[in-house]
Amino acid sequence: MVENRPWANVFAHTVLIIGVALVVFPVYIAIVASTQAPYELLRGTLPLLPGSYGIENYTQMWQSGVSSSNSPPAALMLWNSFVMAMAITVGKLFISLLSAFAIVYFRFRFRIFFFWLIFVTLMLPVEVRIIPTFQVVANLNMLNSFAGLSIPLIASATATFLFRQFFMTIPEEMLEAARVDGAGPMKFFKDILMPLSVTNIAALFVIMFIYGWNQYLWPLLITTDPDYTTIVMGIQRMTSEENPQWHLVMAAVVMAALPPVLVILFMQRLFVKGLTETEK
Amino acid sequence: MASITLEGITKTYTGDVQAVKGVNLQIEDGEFVVLVGPSGCGKSTLLRMVAGLETITDGTLNIGERVVNKLEPAERDIAMVFQNYALYPHMTVYNNLAYGLKNRGFKKGEIDQRVHVAAKMLEIEEFLERKPRKLSGGQRQRVAMGRALVRDPAAFLFDEPLSNLDAKLRVQMRVEIKQLQRRLKTTSLYVTHDQLEAMTLGDRLVVLNAGQIEQVGTPMEIYARPATMFVAGFIGSPAMNMLPVDYLHTQGANGLLDNLPDGTDIVGIRPDDMHLTPPTAPHLTVDSTLALFEAAGAESHLYVNLADSDQPTVIRVSGQPPVAEGETLQFYVTRDALHPFNSATGQRTPSPGE
Numbered sequence: 001m002v003e004n005r006p007w008a009n010v011f012a013h014t015v016l017i018i019g020v021a022l023v024v025f026p027v028y029i030a031i032v033a034s035t036q037a038p039y040e041l042l043r044g045t046l047p048l049l050p051g052s053y054g055i056e057n058y059t060q061m062w063q064s065g066v067s068s069s070n071s072p073p074a075a076l077m078l079w080n081s082f083v084m085a086m087a088i089t090v091g092k093l094f095i096s097l098l099s100a101f102a103i104v105y106f107r108f109r110f111r112i113f114f115f116w117l118i119f120v121t122l123m124l125p126v127e128v129r130i131i132p133t134f135q136v137v138a139n140l141n142m143l144n145s146f147a148g149l150s151i152p153l154i155a156s157a158t159a160t161f162l163f164r165q166f167f168m169t170i171p172e173e174m175l176e177a178a179r180v181d182g183a184g185p186m187k188f189f190k191d192i193l194m195p196l197s198v199t200n201i202a203a204l205f206v207i208m209f210i211y212g213w214n215q216y217l218w219p220l221l222i223t224t225d226p227d228y229t230t231i232v233m234g235i236q237r238m239t240s241e242e243n244p245q246w247h248l249v250m251a252a253v254v255m256a257a258l259p260p261v262l263v264i265l266f267m268q269r270l271f272v273k274g275l276t277e278t279e280k
Numbered sequence: 281m282a283s284i285t286l287e288g289i290t291k292t293y294t295g296d297v298q299a300v301k302g303v304n305l306q307i308e309d310g311e312f313v314v315l316v317g318p319s320g321c322g323k324s325t326l327l328r329m330v331a332g333l334e335t336i337t338d339g340t341l342n343i344g345e346r347v348v349n350k351l352e353p354a355e356r357d358i359a360m361v362f363q364n365y366a367l368y369p370h371m372t373v374y375n376n377l378a379y380g381l382k383n384r385g386f387k388k389g390e391i392d393q394r395v396h397v398a399a400k401m402l403e404i405e406e407f408l409e410r411k412p413r414k415l416s417g418g419q420r421q422r423v424a425m426g427r428a429l430v431r432d433p434a435a436f437l438f439d440e441p442l443s444n445l446d447a448k449l450r451v452q453m454r455v456e457i458k459q460l461q462r463r464l465k466t467t468s469l470y471v472t473h474d475q476l477e478a479m480t481l482g483d484r485l486v487v488l489n490a491g492q493i494e495q496v497g498t499p500m501e502i503y504a505r506p507a508t509m510f511v512a513g514f515i516g517s518p519a520m521n522m523l524p525v526d527y528l529h530t531q532g533a534n535g536l537l538d539n540l541p542d543g544t545d546i547v548g549i550r551p552d553d554m555h556l557t558p559p560t561a562p563h564l565t566v567d568s569t570l571a572l573f574e575a576a577g578a579e580s581h582l583y584v585n586l587a588d589s590d591q592p593t594v595i596r597v598s599g600q601p602p603v604a605e606g607e608t609l610q611f612y613v614t615r616d617a618l619h620p621f622n623s624a625t626g627q628r629t630p631s632p633g634e
Binding site: 171173174176177178179180181182183187191192195196198 | 331332333352353354358359360362363364366367368369370371379380383384427
């Protein structure tokens with residue numbers, strides 16, 4: 001910016017700072033609350049400075065959980081959430097990459113029909129099809145299992161659609177060059193399509209992971225065994241007690257927020273790299 | 281190394297659109313053949329059928345001794361250079377060159393040796409560890425050539441490989457391709473729409489129009505004796521002028537047109553064969569007005585309006601024109617500069633004894 005208008009600058013910064021504060025404040029409160037003694041939070045006034053019970057609260061939450069509300073240790077719940085989110089993410093990416101590959105690069109009967117079929121399911125979120133899906137999962141004896149938690153959520157029209165759009169931007173000549181170079185379809189997929197899609201895969205990985213991590217209704221419906229409680233469910237259970245132990249709830253909340261942040265931080269390098277080094 | 285034989289090669293798209301109509305062509309071992317024609321004439325389709333990227337609707341294609349109609353591109357032992365290079369953007373130049381060899385199960389040492397030989401030949405050794413996007417257009421073009429070279433295939437197929445380069449680089453690469461092909465003696469089939477590129481590169485030219493072969497011959501044969509009006513107009517720049525015989529008669533033909541072959545009603549005259557000073561041999565004299573003058577350095581193009589005719593005509597002369605725009609000038613044409621054609625058939629009319 002070559003412009004030199006100090007007041008505009010100040011104004012812009014003020015607006016941005018207020019915006020950031022609005023977003024950060026609840027997070028700050030959660031962190032502060034998670035470090036208080038059990039009784040601090042029941043007094044009605046929320047302390048604004050961190051207390052000295054941080055280590056104690058987190059250790060208790062991590063190791064033993066809140067037995068009164070049937071919440072297992074956070075370590076287990078985080079693990080469950082992680083397994084579920086990873087299974088959903090990896091499964092979604094794998095299946096949507098393959099189906100987009102089929103739809104873009106193979107000529108078969110009803111190709112367009114299948115594409116539209118996939119596209120139409122975009123309009124059916126989990127909540128709409130939850131009852132029939134539950135019926136199917138129950139009949140397959142997949143209640144209280146990781147398979148039941150993840151498989152029904154794996155099919156992804158969104159990801160398939162995005163990969164299809166991306167594959168269509170790859171020049172036809174790339175495929176032809178690979179054919180002349182003796183690469184069969186799966187080799188082309190593995191050696192050329194996948195490496196070119198890294199940026200898209202990274203971006204979708206983040207989106208899908210957060211989607212999986214935040215699943216609430218579905219796990220609540222199909223798991224009754226505490227061994228399969230996910231962190232989101234756990235938090236809900238702890239808060240619906242008569243006297244929620246807010247210091248522990250807040251500790252769980254902070255822990256629940258960390259993995260998505262880590263995934264974003266890790267994947268960000270991949271897709272920022274991909275975005276700055278346009279490879280086409 | 282192999283010859284390529286096309287017998288009645290036909291491509292029909294759905295909806296009965298015939299892109300290529302029964303092409304017969306024999307390409308000898310080690311020969312450099314250029315397919316040239318305007319866009320949409322089917323030259324690329326023909327090349328892609330040879331490569332195996334398009335199915336052949338009808339006809340037989342032989343590469344070497346084998347009929348390859350149904351084979352995958354990789355099984356035809358050909359290498360192709362694409363117009364947009366089609367380099368794998370995520371692989372280094374080295375891996376781009378090595379990929380085809382890896383897929384064919386070559387040993388690491390052999391791959392390494394071949395890649396380095398090809399890279400050296402094309403002077404891209406220093407770029408081997410770079411990604412294609414870090415290369416200039418000319419360097420990418422070399423890598424694309426290298427990818428074909430390392431395989432040591434029976435034939436090279438070039439699909440307008442120079443059209444993405446700037447004019448200067450195009451001339452340079454043209455020379456290099458020619459030299460390389462001379463050295464390796466690999467059978468080559470080259471597609472271009474640029475008649476100059478075709479003339480300078482090919483041992484033989486195949487001029488295509490609307491899916492059919494118009495003429496096959498060495499560049500000079502085709503230039504000197506175009507078999508059809510289409511070829512006459514397509515090869516050579518500026519294009520050959522076409523003047524009706526009747527018109528020339530009105531301009532005082534002096535019996536010069538009397539011995540034209542039967543059926544000739546139009547004659548082609550190359551812009552270079554129209555002289556501004558009267559030659560000693562018997563000649564036609566045509567009056568015209570200089571409409572526009574284009575200086576192109578060593579030569580200039582004179583766009584003239586003929587007296588009593590609206591036929592657009594171009595004359596190529598060396599140096600500057602003798603008159604200013606809007607003034608009249610006369611040009612002279614000798615008998616042997618006339619290419620006789622029949623405008624109904626579009627064919628050259630055969631001289632007696634041919």
